[in-house]
Amino acid sequence: MVQAVSTHDSSLELWPIGNCQMSALVDERAGIVWGCIPRVDGDPVFCSLLNGEKQDEGVWRFELEGQVSSSQEYIRNTPNLVTRLTAEDGSAVEILDFCPRYERSGRMYRPVAVVRIVRPIAGSPRIRVRLKPMRDYGAEVAGRTNGTNHIRYLVGRQALRLSTDAPVGYILEERTFRIEDDTHFFLGPDEPFVGNLREEVRRMEQLTRKYWQHWVRGLATPLEWQDEVIRCAITLKLCQHEETGAIVAALTTSIPEAPGSERNWDYRYCWIRDSYYTVQALNRLGALDVLEKYLGYLRNIIDQAKGGHIQPLYSVMGVAELEEGFAENLAGYRGMGPVRVGNEAYKQIQHDCYGQIVLPTVQGFFDKRLLRLADETDFASLEEVGEMAWNMYDQPDAGLWEFRTRQEVHTYSAVMSWAACDRLANVAGFLGKTDRQQLWQGRADTIKQRVLADAWTGNGGDGGHFTASFESDYLDASLLQLIELRFIDPQDPKFVSTFEQLEKALRRGEHMLRYAAEDDFGKPETAFNICTFWLIEALALSDRKDEARHLFQAMLRHRTKSGLLSEDLDFESGELWGNFPQTYSLVGIINCAGLLSKSWNTVR
Template sequence: MIRYYEFLSNGITSALIKNGSVEWLPLPKFDSSSIFTRILDEERGGYFSIRPADEKYDIIHEDYVENTLILRTVFKSEKGKAEILDFLPLSLSGIIRIYESEIDLKVDIKPFFEYGLVTPAIIKARRGLIFRNPKSKEGIEILIGGEYVPLDNTEFTLKKGKGYIYLLYSKDLRYGLFSNKGFVYSEPYEALNKAIKYWKGRLENAKKVNIYRDAYYRSLLVLLGLIYEPSGGIIAAPTTSLPEIIGGSRNWDYRYVWIRDASYSAEALIKAGLLVKARDIISFLTAMVDPSSKSFDHPLYTIDGTAPPAEEILDWLEGHKKSFPVRVGNAAYMQIQMDVEGAYMNALYEYYNTSKDSKYVNEIWWAIEAIAEWTKKSWKWKSTDLWEQRGVEEHFTHTKVMNWVALDRASKLAKELGYKNEAEEWISTAEEIRKDVLDNGYSEKLGYFTRYYGSDSVDSALLTLPLYDFIDAKDPRFLKTHEKIEKDLMISDGFLLRYKDDFMGSAKHPFTLVSTWLTRVYIRLGEIGKAKKVIEKLINCSTSSLLLAEHLDQNTCEPRGNFPQAFPHAGLVMTIVELEERLV
């Protein structure tokens, strides 16, 4: 395990912290421009650092307080120790940093607006600082609770003892922390206690497991921390442009609600028994359904449920480890992805299967009907696939299977709710799709399922066929496919590429979600030893705080791509629950 960034969230926004330095903090929301952007540019990104004033010190602890998203960092120098508790206060756009120290601490705070582009005006306040955006009324205020000595406009020394630094964003500083309204905002120590109680409470109703408990609960906290509480939408990751390949250009903005990723996350929460939050996600997705055309007009939406902004390049930032370009927005919203309706329908079906909440499902029958009718009409079309290759449309096997999933689950729900005619009609089309996949997605000549009709290659998405009960894991056709995937795409035991290459060239690093698919296949095959081996390797290759990125470097275990990523954490939750059930 390696030390990397730590993830904080309050269901409004998020922060990434490393070695006492806040290096990513979008304000006021997950998808806003960042105030601290050092993760994407060492020189001009901006950061908020607290560290011992002594030049020589060690970090002897950097981890979460129990099962929460509150971070505890402990420094040690020759003169003593210092402890910092970092958290994002509930319902507020800001961060509170509480310290207790035997030594003086050096604070360096350099915020910039609009991803490092705009230098703030600095105003000194009686107990802190105000950084105002010269282009608007917005700003951030720094309230210092404790004895301190200013060094210059953005640096000061905290004298040993106890205290806090309270950073709060205001869209209009006339109503901020130092305004007449300031008394309504959280008191730091009370806010800390409330945050600890809140995060620990979120896991109280989770299904208990006896295996891999730390990874299980941390993964659940990541998923819960990626939910935008005002809407119920869950973002794919809290970051943008962390590169899949260092020095490469596979750098994307993931701070949006993907139908597929969100559905998969809802499934994980359902398996873990957290039905209320799963239903919040499903309700957000249901609100996006268009009953008169393609059910989901876009494969992704903003956290508020609108279409994402156009993709653009922030050419003033050099990128993480000089991996240019830095992008905000995501052009994938223009793609027509035909598999997403199946992902949603499977999550809804799993919710009903677990909760038997027929009243809720009846209330959104219109969405089920819309998706089924759209899928009936469109399943024969080409489309992009779940890997979102740009400018590439084919009859992807996985996509066709998800068309089958959409109608199969819709038919099952219709039968449960008493819609007999619809149930029969939809299962009839589902069987037509199934036959088409077996005739065209499976090659008799090659002996395995292919990535798309007429292809001779495979992709790791084919591992999901038995996970959705399209085919039995022990069916000879799937076994040959499984064997081909491991032969062509496994680059280290348990770590697989999602595919060999795409429109941007060769894939380099394993896709972490795929390891959880592989493990779930092993469980279905009864190969429990292999399943455990992959889970343990994935956990051992996560960060020291059990966080996973979209990819990882198979040689060093360093995270690659946006971080932390919902996909692998959702996959890990499902894997652990399924293995636990198998072992009982």
């Protein structure tokens, strides 16, 4: 896939690399333009993505003299990226980027490190290495010291060390030089590189490639759209901070949902809701390792709550306080600030999170493949979460769209509370606890009757529909989830009528709004990608499968060249907006592919 060289503003044509500890985004010219240390929610030492006109600061780029084009692709079934840069005289280099990940000494080796290998492949290429990490959210370029074969970058309370067999003086002075042999760069912890750099780096790449290809080999992919599903699955795994099991909503902060909208949020945290959808999608592919790690994270969150309120989101380390501030030294994506650090949503009341803890956790009681099966102690802890769902299902909250200035009894939150009670009844029955089964089933039935009474408008005929909240008659796209949660059958007249009204109110051609009413920042200007995938699922389950396949194919055409999606999409121009890569959107691709694909039996 070849692109002409561009000098325009930042775009979301980005290629994630990572190892479930370190992650980075590489642009079309092989520049690392986003990467945080020591974790995804840390200081962005590579921040040129949000650095406005200062594109030469907060970046690591190999500039080919006379460059006219570039092409990129991942090594098959890995996040290891190859970028080819070609000059006007025909000379060319390939840059292989990856973050090491493989088993070593009985543990997973996943350092806070990026490896880059530059290979001359045609002519006599000359390159300049531009490596300028920053510190304190773009406040200043990192200081540096150097030795014979390394450079230390002082990026805060810690340092990064670049070990290389390239001439260190050329890198320090940013001089152009001819590259005549494979040249290796290891940017990682500030400690001497042990062993022969060339041999060790190549071994790291081979072992990392082998790890990912074996991981993909264990996925239960659908027959159709396998490449698309595999790329999404790998990227979702990269969004897990494996040390704790947390799953972040996206790798970035403050990419606007729409141009100049100031809907710029920091998504580098673990939302209970987003994580639920992520593990649900990966479970359908059989990627149980992500679920197992996440369940460990959830158990710590439940313990920390001590039977009380559970927040909508936490840091990847389980920290509860995520005070929201501004990175004043970063201009923002295409200069569209503000750049936010932290997220005030942690203070919000969102009652759907109780269901989103129960639903993935109950798998631990039934799935014999898991290394650690849930037991009665886990059930007791989960019942505490269920008690909160039961007590709060009819209380106002900010809802899944996280309204900052109003609260209502949101239907989605109530239905999630119903799901928590319903699934707890299933577990109690499995454990032989008949009295607890009856209790939780009775509570589930009570919530369901309340939703059917208070979240319905009309008499079931033309115009009747479920409402977004008990107090209103407006619609939002989360009502499409009533069938996914098994709250109602897709052929039920109430859902059929609701679906009809949802399409009239929120569908914009091939795309879906989350809601159309004004919120804290005015009317939404872009479609919410996961809602479009919910629309596709509802179409497929409503005997409109041909239309669903058409819309799914249309959504796939909006992916970046790396095969991914952000959170939002301009339904008129087709341009992607919002944080990237967005786990919600990748979940949509996986779920719809599984629902719409032809059966493997058709080729047997």
